[in-house]
Amino acid sequence: MKKRIGIIGGGIIGTATAYFLSKYPDAEITLFEKSSIGSGTTAKSAATFCLIDDSVSHEFWSVRLFGFNFYTRLENQFPGSTGFEKTGTLTICPYREYELYVKQAISLTLASDYKAEYWTDAERIHKIIPDINLDGVLGAGWCPDDGFFDATMTANTLARICREAGVKIYTETKVTQICTSGSKVTGLETTKGHFDFDVVVDASGPWARHVAQLVGVKLPIWHTKAEVFILEPTEKLGYNFPVLKYPRFYARKDKDNVFICKSHQSMDLNNPMHAGFWDPDLLPMTGGTDPYFWDFLTEQLMDVYPRLLESSIVNEWVGYRAEPPDFLPVLGPTPVEGYILAAGAGGNGVIEAPTIGRDLASFIMEGNKSWYLDRLPLSRLDNLKYDDTGRLISKPEIVIK
Numbered sequence: 001m002k003k004r005i006g007i008i009g010g011g012i013i014g015t016a017t018a019y020f021l022s023k024y025p026d027a028e029i030t031l032f033e034k035s036s037i038g039s040g041t042t043a044k045s046a047a048t049f050c051l052i053d054d055s056v057s058h059e060f061w062s063v064r065l066f067g068f069n070f071y072t073r074l075e076n077q078f079p080g081s082t083g084f085e086k087t088g089t090l091t092i093c094p095y096r097e098y099e100l101y102v103k104q105a106i107s108l109t110l111a112s113d114y115k116a117e118y119w120t121d122a123e124r125i126h127k128i129i130p131d132i133n134l135d136g137v138l139g140a141g142w143c144p145d146d147g148f149f150d151a152t153m154t155a156n157t158l159a160r161i162c163r164e165a166g167v168k169i170y171t172e173t174k175v176t177q178i179c180t181s182g183s184k185v186t187g188l189e190t191t192k193g194h195f196d197f198d199v200v201v202d203a204s205g206p207w208a209r210h211v212a213q214l215v216g217v218k219l220p221i222w223h224t225k226a227e228v229f230i231l232e233p234t235e236k237l238g239y240n241f242p243v244l245k246y247p248r249f250y251a252r253k254d255k256d257n258v259f260i261c262k263s264h265q266s267m268d269l270n271n272p273m274h275a276g277f278w279d280p281d282l283l284p285m286t287g288g289t290d291p292y293f294w295d296f297l298t299e300q301l302m303d304v305y306p307r308l309l310e311s312s313i314v315n316e317w318v319g320y321r322a323e324p325p326d327f328l329p330v331l332g333p334t335p336v337e338g339y340i341l342a343a344g345a346g347g348n349g350v351i352e353a354p355t356i357g358r359d360l361a362s363f364i365m366e367g368n369k370s371w372y373l374d375r376l377p378l379s380r381l382d383n384l385k386y387d388d389t390g391r392l393i394s395k396p397e398i399v400i401k
């Protein structure tokens, strides 16, 4: 008999999980998306995929590499299907620790047969972006091979491949209840009726804390605000804009304009301007930004890239990143048998989705627990302490490798 698997959420993580599960002939897969495929956080993403990048530590290099190879293979197989733009990434190093990190990323990139260089010569850096200020900068990493994807397009490509492989996908279908018998999952109640399942995967992104409550699981996941501003320079920049990374913000091209956002790693869960827990259903597709974030970015740009301030803001939006306190995803089994988490991918879900999907599929269908699942179980967050208002007062020890 086939294993019946229900997936909640059709973002990049839900569709990647369905894709890898569909490789198993004994899996019968149904995915539920309450809106349209890739319309949640996935639609708001920068979807940068940089081989030189501080957003996922080097401990997770294999996760980054597998993801990058997976998407580029998909793009080669179905040209245009992931919206990949190979712009390269320029990572500016303003201090020694960051420089060491970037140099290590360059070694890893080269060892993986991609190109990367470290430059201390201002002229080289200015050949990529002529008008950034390099005062006090130690150097910059340059990787010409990477860039950014279109995460919604990619999720829809994965959904199409899944449908062709027999996965049932219900859009405009909300999961309203997770059914259990004893402490085991038996099915899902949805706006299109009841479905029986042996396993349920929760890939509901920033909704995961609400969804987990349906089955009595408490998820220590907060939202950090990802506020995006699309800048249209008054005078065209006149060069190919790469992904540009600083420790506290990043930018990439958006057609002829520039997409700019505060970096994920610079968010603080205890700062109410950065983080909290809100209802993602109330988040508009565009608008809703706080002056705080624009002021922050203005200050950064004044220092390092004043020319970009000669722009108008042509679009802006807010996304909620789903963040556990150690900024790492929560994956695999829970105390409720058959209820599996693919949650808390925060600011790195595009990078992580292929590995999450591959490893969860192997766990569900073959019982294999990869090192990645072993490293990121829900139980690692068991000993957190909260105050009366539910705010976190202790954080897990974060091991930076």
Ligand SMILES: Cc1cc2nc3c(=O)[nH]c(=O)nc-3n(C[C@H](O)[C@H](O)[C@H](O)COP(=O)(O)OP(=O)(O)OC[C@H]3O[C@@H](n4cnc5c(N)ncnc54)[C@H](O)[C@@H]3O)c2cc1C
Pocket (backbone or CB within 6 Å): 008, 009, 010, 011, 012, 013, 014, 032, 033, 034, 035, 036, 037, 038, 039, 040, 041, 042, 043, 044, 045, 046, 047, 048, 049, 151, 173, 174, 175, 176, 203, 204, 205, 206, 207, 211, 226, 227, 228, 261, 318, 319, 320, 321, 343, 345, 346, 347, 348, 349, 350, 351, 352
């Ligand atoms: C501004 C911004 C920039 C980012 N930049 C990057 C980047 O450069 N690189 C990177 O790797 N990551 C980046 N991220 C993070 C990345 O976009 C997310 O981690 C990723 O999209 C999360 O995918 P997901 O599938 O978990 O969630 P989502 O895309 O939110 O999908 C969850 C889905 O579940 C559905 N759902 C929820 N509840 C139910 C229910 N009850 N029934 C049915 N369906 C339900 C929702 O409608 C939603 O479509 C960025 C995020 C933002 C906001």
